[in-house]
Ligand SMILES: O=C(O)CCC(=O)C(=O)O
């Protein structure tokens with residue numbers, strides 16, 4: 001369980017790592033079909049499948065080969081706080097290099113290592129459904145920048161051929177792979193170069209105590225997930241001292257209990 005020694009070394013050193021082909025070909029096909037419909041023909045889907053992580057994509061919420069990593073690098077109690085899908089055609093991009101140098105977001109979401117354990121405040125997982133080959137334009141990273149002590153220097157911020165930092169790295173992977181990175185590493189989603197689209201699902205996981213993204217998943221999607229998957233969207237709190245002994249907001253407590261996964265505030269926020 002957990003990261004292999006090589007994965008731990010690699011993730012700590014560079015700020016990212018890939019677990020290749022963790023999904024079966026059938027899982028990949030079903031999720032790609034769902035994203036195709038979400039982007040191009042949403043009415044062909046039931047409402048609870050019209051946004052991720054509903055429908056076939058829900059297999060990704062608690063995939064054992066992903067949770068395994070997150071428990072080690074975030075902690076035993078985690079939340080999934082944002083999910084989205086991408087259908088990136090040739091010529092399209094996410095954008096330039098951003099983040100890094102410990103300055104991206106508040107230190108509570110930062111990256112640190114203490115007593116031999118990684119504590120990553122927030123971890124992004126990108127499920128690469130169409131795979132990435134050399135030169136395609138997968139996500140790029142300035143390796144080590146999640147631990148840099150000085151601001152990102154402009155000499156290292158170009159994605160232009162010939163002007164790229166020697167620290168800029170990327171990866172290749174087969175379809176159905178999971179890319180993990182700390183949100184604190186400087187990264188970019190460059191122009192996609194392949195004729196077939198880059199199809200991905202992006203998840204942001206964080207510690208149970210925090211919530212960076214405002215939740216924007218439609219209530220119908222969350223309400224139709226099984227309880228074990230809804231548990232990843234439970235409220236961000238650790239302990240309730242009104243009870244004796246104190247109640248802890250564990251996953252098991254949520255699954256056994258009857259807390260609603262969608263509260264009135266969230267309904268109002270998403271306008272329902
Ligand atoms: O599209 C990409 O490759 C990068 C996306 C990104 O910047 C992010 O997930 O934070």
Ligand SMILES: [Fe+2]
Pocket residue numbers: 098187
């Ligand atoms: Fe980003």
